[in-house]
Amino acid sequence: MSTIKGFLSEDHGRCDELFAKMEDAVTQSIENAKEAYDAFAEATERHFQMEERVMFLEFEQKTGMTQGPTAIMRHEHAQMRNLLAEMGKAIEAKDKDKFFGNSETLMILMQQHNMKEEQMLYTMAQQHLSAEADRIVDMMRSMIVE
Amino acid sequence: MDFDGLSVDxxxxxxxxxxxxxxxxxxxxxxxxxxxxxxxxxxxxxxxPQTVAITHAITIGFFSFVMFGALVQMLPVLAGVKIARVDKVSKISYALLVMGTLGMIFGLWFELSKFLLVAALLLGGGFLLLITVMLFAFRTVVHVNASIRAMITSLVFALLITLLGAHLLASYGIGKFGALHHLFANIHSVWAIFGFAGILIIGVAFHILPMFYVAPRFEPSFQRFVTPMIGAALALWLVLNLFAPSYTVVAKSLIVLLFIVFALAALSKLNARRRKVSDITIWYWKSATLFMVFGALTWVANDFFDEKYSVVVSVLIGGGFIFSVMSGMLYKIVPFLVWFHLNAKGYMSIPTMNDMINKKAAKWQFALFIISLVGFTLSFFIVELLGFFALTFIISMVLLEFNIISAVLIYFKTIKTKPDFDMSMFTMKTE
Structure with missing residues (x-):
């Protein structure tokens, strides 16, 4: 049986790994880092959407909490999308300083965000949605990024 | 379940x-x-008294201020707990602690006994307020992990050393020292360094190293056992001190072994970090682990030299380990907090956290700090050097304050001048 918590936490790990690879690539040469950036940006966007378009919706429906934790998580997603965009611009402008300034900030924001999700939101989602966990994980897996 | 920790507001x-x-x-x-x-x-x-005054300017004035500042900030994030009336509590305790610390330092230096009695009350009050409110906040934690257990353990040690410390300070105030004064002072300092600061640093490191540097996580079994074992070793050390003083070296060795294992583990995690970018905070963490190893070995060796080298031990562990970790944390947390709060208020074009502190100034600050530590150790053997290294330390601290303040000023300047206020963020506001 899949668990929502396990599935999404693992995906956090995957994004962390891509993040580190991207920073490695930029350290070596910002001219050739576009690919690594795209890989990280795509994985992250996919993760956000799996939550926003699948798991959060199910959670909100089940618990009736639309202004609670999921709203705060959506807000943080917006903050992170913003930083991601800035990093993309920095890569285009080949501005290493600007890139690392934003990636550093994103890193901490992302880790705090993941910690809150893994410790609180996912645990709670798992409790409320355990009966439908398989279906929800399947939906997240097969979701197409918009 | 309490979700308050999740919210910016x-x-x-x-x-x-x-x-x-x-x-x-x-x-x-x-x-x-x-x-x-x-x-x-x-x-x-x-x-x-002069030594006690200087030590406490560092341990209370610097260590405890950084640690409690960090706890106030991190409890909601790391443990998901909400501190009751956090604004009021932090304001009141801050005022008590500032006055108490100044009273204590100047009272000891200029032998003003009334200052010392008042300081004992102020410091006791300030610390007890913070500690009890924080311990009380932990009652809502559902999922207790290793970091949270470490924080609770370290706060319990903080409670005990506060009570002992207030008693010791009051003894200086009335000028009467009980038969157990030196033993109490010893318990107070060992528990403060290893029980309060040491356990807290370890517990926070479990989170911080993977979080800031994408370092591998500490093994779960290590996380689970290391801080309870340190707590037990510190308790054993107390019992041996009371009933079998000649065997304290056994407990000491155990404490030292656990800290050395932690220091080496932390160093290897840092070296294996996925995020290869190096900055001043990495240097501080690495130097802290090395100083911890040397300091711990010196502390045990000190037993065989009639405790002649206690000052060197304090420089290595207090300055090399704790002070380094605290400085590294300041360089990371302060710029992040400034960015985070400005961003949450809707300011978009603000400096990144990398641009808030001048990198050159940070490097100089680090170099001068390490030079001062080595110099203080040398001064123990060549006393004439102390004045010079006091100067390098002073310059290093001026730079540290300058660096921290330059990030803080960005926050207040931005709030005041309100550049390109981005209203679109308000549509994202959740409450």
Missing amino acids: QAPPITAPLRFFATAPLFALLAGFFIFFSDAATLSSRFA
């Missing part, structure tokens, strides 16, 4: 941690001046 106001962070280097600066104006012979005795 429920997070403590930025001023709650910042006032502690911005004040801490000033106390270290004060300590630097006192070192400059004292002679090395006096300072080689750990019970001389």
Whole structure:
């Protein structure tokens, strides 16, 4: 049986790994880092959407909490999308300083965000949605990024 | 389940941690001046009032200010707990602690006994308020992990050393020392360094190293056992001190072994970090682990030399390990908090956290700090050097304060001048 918590936490790990690879690539040469950036940006966007378009919706429906934790998580997603965009611009402008300034900030924001999700939101989602966990994980897996 | 920790609005106001962070280097600066104006012979005795004054300018003024500032900020994030009336509690305790610390330092230096009695009350009150409110906040934690257990353990040690410390200070105040004064002082200092600061640093490192540097996580079994074992070793150390003083070295070795294992593990995690970018905070963490190893070995060896080298031990562990970790944390947390709170208020074009502190100034600060530590150790053997290294330490602390303040100023300037206020963020606001 899949668990929502396990599935999404693992995906956090995957994004962390891509993040580190991207920073490695930029350290070596910002001219050739576009690919690594795209890989990280795509994985992250996919993760956000799996939550926003699948798991959060199910959670909100089940618990009736639309202004609670999921709203705060959506807000943080917006903050992170913003930083991601800035990093993309920095890569285009080949501005290493600007890139690392934003990636550093994103890193901490992302880790705090993941910690809150893994410790609180996912645990709670798992409790409320355990009966439908398989279906929800399947939906997240097969979701197409918009 | 309590979700307050998730919310920007429920997070403590930025001023709650910042006032502690911005004040801490000033106390270290004060300590630097006192070192400059004292002679090395006096300072080689750990019970001389001057030594106690300088030590506490660092341990209370710098260490505890940074640690409590960080706890105020991190409890909601790391443990998901909400500190009751956090703004009021931090303001009141801050005021009590600032006055108490100043009273204690100047009271000891200029032998003003009334100052010491008042300081004992102020410091006792300030610390007890913070500690009890925080311990009380933990009652809502559902999922207790290793970090949370470490924080609770370290706060319990903080509670005990506060009570002991207030008693010891009051003894200086009335000028009467009980038969157990030296034993109490010993318990107070060992528990403060290893029980409060040490366990807290370890517990936070479990989170911080993977979080800031994408370092591998500490093994779960290590996380589970290391802080309870340190707690047990510190308790054993107390029992042996009371009933079998000649065997304390057994407990000491155990404590030392656990800290060395932690230090080496932390160093290997840092070296294996996925995020290869190196900055001043990495240097501080690495130097901290190395100083911990040397300091711990010296502490055990000290037993075989009639405790002649206690001052060297304090420089290595207090300065090399704890002070380094605290400085590294300041360089990371303060710029992040400034960015985070400005961003949450809707300011978009703000400097990134990398641009808030001048990198050159940070490097100089680090170099001068390490030079001062090595110099203080040398001064123990060549007393004439102390004045010079007091100066390098003073300059290093001026730079540290300058660096911290330059990030803090960005926050207040931005709030004041309101550049390109981005209204679109408000549509994202959740409450």
